[in-house]
Amino acid sequence: MDSLTFPSLDPAALIGALLPAIGVALLRIGDVTMNVFRMVFVVQERRLLAALASAGEAAMWLSAAGIVLTNITPLRAIGYVVGVAAGTAIGVEVARRLRLGMSTVRVYVDADAEDEHGRQLELGWRVASAIRGAGYAATVFRGHGLHGEVDMVLSTVRRRDAEEVVGIARSVDASVMAAIDNALSPAAMPAGTAGRV
Numbered sequence: 001m002d003s004l005t006f007p008s009l010d011p012a013a014l015i016g017a018l019l020p021a022i023g024v025a026l027l028r029i030g031d032v033t034m035n036v037f038r039m040v041f042v043v044q045e046r047r048l049l050a051a052l053a054s055a056g057e058a059a060m061w062l063s064a065a066g067i068v069l070t071n072i073t074p075l076r077a078i079g080y081v082v083g084v085a086a087g088t089a090i091g092v093e094v095a096r097r098l099r100l101g102m103s104t105v106r107v108y109v110d111a112d113a114e115d116e117h118g119r120q121l122e123l124g125w126r127v128a129s130a131i132r133g134a135g136y137a138a139t140v141f142r143g144h145g146l147h148g149e150v151d152m153v154l155s156t157v158r159r160r161d162a163e164e165v166v167g168i169a170r171s172v173d174a175s176v177m178a179a180i181d182n183a184l185s186p187a188a189m190p191a192g193t194a195g196r197v
Helices: 013-043 047-070 074-098 123-133 159-172
Strands: 102-110 139-145 148-158 177-181
Touching: 013 047, 013 074, 047 074, 102 123, 102 159, 123 139, 123 148, 123 159, 148 159, 159 177
Parallel strands: none
Antiparallel strands: 102 148, 102 177, 139 148
């Protein structure tokens, strides 16, 4: 079969052309997914895991390239391209679901908040104490927001625990504003709190 033409409609020839293309696509999905993990492990300075991911990535890439370059056909080229695109999407999604790495949770509370008797609530310290009580570290900083004094509580945790820390903070005061650094998106804020502190 001419390498620059599509296979005929003969079932055997079609299967013979499709199988290598599917194999190339699967290999590229695998190697691009491993590339995403390699980058995560490099950033985390996890040398052994980064090295293993690199070895897997290289082996799969070499296999896919070998299949394509020994006899390049339109189907194999399409399989190669589709595999790269799908591998990127799958790798990012798997890394997101595994929540690898660390995140810093930032919680902002009104430092001047008072109860109905005019006593300071000390929300920053109460939020930090609740986070510490759950086994996480927390540090309180005082700052100046748009409407006055603000306490910022920082807690650096495993990414998979970040939402739990936000929930702990909101159990103390439902109106806190929270953000998760190094996350795909900031933690949702309750309605009406944007721009408050």
